[in-house]
Amino acid sequence: MAGMESQAVPSDQSPTTADRILDAAEDLFAEKGYSATSLGEVADRVGIRSPSLYNHFKNKEALYQAVLERLLADFSAPLMELENGPVTNDRVMYWLETIVRQHHANPNLARLLQHAALSGGPHTNELIDRLFRPMFAPRVEIEGQSISLFEDTGLQPWAVMAFNNLVMSYVTMAPMYRDLLGQDPFGEEALEKQLSLIKTLLVAVFEYKGS
Amino acid sequence: MAGMESQAVPSDQSPTTADRILDAAEDLFAEKGYSATSLGEVADRVGIRSPSLYNHFKNKEALYQAVLERLLADFSAPLMELENGPVTNDRVMYWLETIVRQHHANPNLARLLQHAALSGGPHTNELIDRLFRPMFAPRVEIEGQSISLFEDTGLQPWAVMAFNNLVMSYVTMAPMYRDLLGQDPFGEEALEKQLSLIKTLLVAVFEYKGS
């Protein structure tokens, strides 16, 4: 789940111990949250003893920050791409699809963010600043009447967050989907269904001209 | 936040110690999750020492179950009401509004559920069974073409879950909304905005007849 992240190394060689620690820690932090994750468990997954972790990371907090950094690097890319051009309906649609696929490929960032938001701890702010704040920075230009549907009602930022929540909460609620819908929530079939649903919603919003 | 729950007692008298423990525990479990919540902190909020908790609850797990029970009793009511009649667009709309208001009034159930889903622990199943499973039980009758928009594409349960996620993730992401939108996410103004947004989405879906 956290295995095939960005790697600067030439690809074929086996990952360094530090990377394997990051992988294990990412999964555990995402699953149980910061304080409920024990370094002993991280070490167990890597196959070393817990004091060995300190050869690679200063302490638990530093390990968490490193995990966060690696995730944020991956996930802030699509938005920067969106803003490299006019914000049309089509490109918003494409951006949303990219995000959905990305969270399906690695659900851990959504889970980490959800843990942070729930406990309102100090980690929350960095995540907000790096993931969402850029969305509401003074925009280059917003074109088309579609998105301005919300703009003039003051609902636009709320709508943006709503679609984000739609994507991320699917991932954070995945175990529920498995049991309720009887389907692997991260399988190809489920991905197609979620994409189709979100697109339907988005198109409906685009075509809706007010009651 | 967890103060004015259902009370069988004549109302005016001060709440029992057990109730005050439940209130404190509910807030803490919802904020930090099960294992990150310490009984010492619960006891502190009540104003007693932690061993005293054992006079009212067998152990930590039993306390958690009691908290859950009280919440589920409150939150499963609206759905039962929905199913006491034809499932028309108007009544679905009304049901959704009720749910939104309920989660705004007490965000703790959504938070508890989110913690459970994230860690996929044993608490998840009971929540699913009591909150969501009834939604997908063989229905009495679904009327109107609106909802069947999803039905014949096999997306209907997904759509139901999507709107639920929309409501619940707003609550679990509340700290983010406070910082991003600069507004108390549980204030009256925010509630109106979220209601308006969700209604807009729902109407858009109702009126959308396929691209």
Next chain:
DNA sequence: TCGGGATGCGCGATTATTCACAACGGCCCC
């Protein structure tokens, strides 16, 4: 031989849980 990395040991803090015991209120019986 040198040094990065793994280890065993152990300290101090926190945690859930148990237990013996004290305060207190009501209740029966004389």
Next chain:
DNA sequence: GGGGCCGTTGTGAATAATCGCGCATCCCGA
């Protein structure tokens, strides 16, 4: 009405487990 009694609710002390983390040591490959 008063004295003994008991059940409820509180307490401090103690226990065993777990955790983050520091330290001295050792191993192994360059």
